Amino acid sequence: MPGGRPRAFDPDTALDRALEVFWRQGYEGTSLSDLTTATGINRPSLYAAFGNKEQLFRHALDRYVAGPGAFAAEALEAPTARAVVERLLLGAVELTTGPHTPRGCLSVNSVHACAPDSEPVRQEVIARRMAGEAALRRRFEQAADLPADRDPRVLAQLVHTVTDGIAVQAASGHTREQLCQMADLALRTLFPPSSS
The missing domain is CATH 1.10.357.10 (Tetracycline Repressor, domain 2)
Structure with a gap:
């Protein structure tokens, strides 16, 4: 049996929402509270899925380059x-x-x-x-x-x-x-x- 509880959120949707916040506000202008509000994910889950704010931004950059x-x-x-x-x-x-x-x-x-x-x-x-x-x-x-x-x-x-x-x-x-x-x-x- 797989360990751990399944995620209660879709990582792709969460990343898209984080990307939009970074895009609108820039890296420096975006707080962790902005990211948790936009994604609907609490900090521990956000960290577990994407790492810290800098790592999440790098994921968002990858998404940006591959998408828009x-x-x-x-x-x-x-x-x-x-x-x-x-x-x-x-x-x-x-x-x-x-x-x-x-x-x-x-x-x-x-x-x-x-x-x-x-x-x-x-x-x-x-x-x-x-x-x-x-x-x-x-x-x-x-x-x-x-x-x-x-x-x-x-x-x-x-x-x-x-x-x-x-x-x-x-x-x-x-x-x-x-x-x-x-x-x-x-x-x-x-x-x-x-x-x-």
Whole structure:
């Protein structure tokens, strides 16, 4: 017979709720009370299922990357550099202005406001972001349509800067339509019609 009592909660649902709280409030702005209220799980059960707050946040980051943020990895499969950038920019707009998700981006919201005690979390987010930027750089290095004057490393950094800016603007209240206009202008600036 299996030992222990079965869980009285669904871990996937609990993780989704914790993700939403972290996404809305950032890591530093989220308390354990916020998490227990959102998940409906008491602290001992939360610790038993996910570990401490930092470990739960890492689980939430994984969930975010595999779920709402999956468009970023999928964009790398686009056939051209221009299409990769277009999917990243429009994906960022959709992610940060969705009707059923918090405004802004989980990693952007979490990396900018961390107390010294939370530095490991900040470094984790930065490392994941750098890995994403490196993957984008490698994709640009393989792109046949990349204009000759574009450095893949600098372009990857610039695209990440623009997608971060989209997240900040979304959190500040810009509309989806406004952000789509910005994304379109950025795309036309980076890939003028003559270089397409």
